[in-house]
Amino acid sequence: MSIRSGLQKTGDFPLTPADYTYVNPGDWEAEDAAPETKEGFNWGYEAGLDPTGGDGEYRELDGEDVNGNLWPSEEDVPGFYETIRNYYGEVLGLARHLFRLFALSLDLPEEYFDPMMTHPGGIARLLYYPAPSNPQPLDPKQKDEEIGLGAHSDYECFTILLCSTAPGLEILSPDDQWIPAPAVEGSFIINVADFLMRWTNGVYKSTVHRVVNRTREERYSVPFFFSINYDQMVETLPSCVSAENPSKYPPIKAGEYVLERLRATAKDE
Numbered sequence: 001m002s003i004r005s006g007l008q009k010t011g012d013f014p015l016t017p018a019d020y021t022y023v024n025p026g027d028w029e030a031e032d033a034a035p036e037t038k039e040g041f042n043w044g045y046e047a048g049l050d051p052t053g054g055d056g057e058y059r060e061l062d063g064e065d066v067n068g069n070l071w072p073s074e075e076d077v078p079g080f081y082e083t084i085r086n087y088y089g090e091v092l093g094l095a096r097h098l099f100r101l102f103a104l105s106l107d108l109p110e111e112y113f114d115p116m117m118t119h120p121g122g123i124a125r126l127l128y129y130p131a132p133s134n135p136q137p138l139d140p141k142q143k144d145e146e147i148g149l150g151a152h153s154d155y156e157c158f159t160i161l162l163c164s165t166a167p168g169l170e171i172l173s174p175d176d177q178w179i180p181a182p183a184v185e186g187s188f189i190i191n192v193a194d195f196l197m198r199w200t201n202g203v204y205k206s207t208v209h210r211v212v213n214r215t216r217e218e219r220y221s222v223p224f225f226f227s228i229n230y231d232q233m234v235e236t237l238p239s240c241v242s243a244e245n246p247s248k249y250p251p252i253k254a255g256e257y258v259l260e261r262l263r264a265t266a267k268d269e
């Protein structure tokens, strides 16, 4: 079973909103945001999902050394964990490879980031967007009523987004226009996220994006939010600082930054 074909089988998932990894519409919206229609199943890094086996040092965002993943039993959803493990292992490998490309692009040695990705943070989600009751074409002058996921940028270093089953992702261009990102089967979209923007002193810019399902179909997508080791202390990268562009940010641990952002977004915190 591939992750994409497996997605449709999770419709009668035996999890309830009480399981914190299952996010219901409304759970993660800021209080003043318009309601969103998405639902999702979340999980994070665990050594058993890492083809390298990890280094045994993984800590949750809050420093806990037990991961908070909850999995449905093999009996309830046969093959689920195995499918996730295969997919997660592959995207983890891709993320580590991408970081080598980021290093080269930033005039750093290719392996610069390798020691910071030995037990990396990587939250992934299986997302479901119902078919809208009243699909609307993209119109820059009209306010969208059925937002699948409101405008935001992601918090980690970058996001690897598996091509969704239906289009719907829209990207905000530098001149403030929403541009639809086509769903090209077999492709990934890589979105730079806020921690990488901070770490590179703004050299890389995070992508502002949202999801509006304008089709009559349900939509499934699978983002993987990649962070370096959460306990890694990070200072602005040396190649992104100069006399004209001094560091704008104090040092911070990667996990501390992500946790701050998640807390600011969670509705009831």
Ligand SMILES: O=C(O)CCC(=O)C(=O)O
Pocket (backbone or CB within 6 Å): 125, 127, 149, 154, 161, 164, 169, 209, 211, 221, 222, 223
């Ligand atoms: O569903 C998508 O295509 C994007 C999801 C997303 O942006 C997110 O979960 O942060």
Ligand SMILES: [Fe+2]
Pocket (backbone or CB within 6 Å): 152, 153, 154, 209
């Ligand atoms: Fe996002």
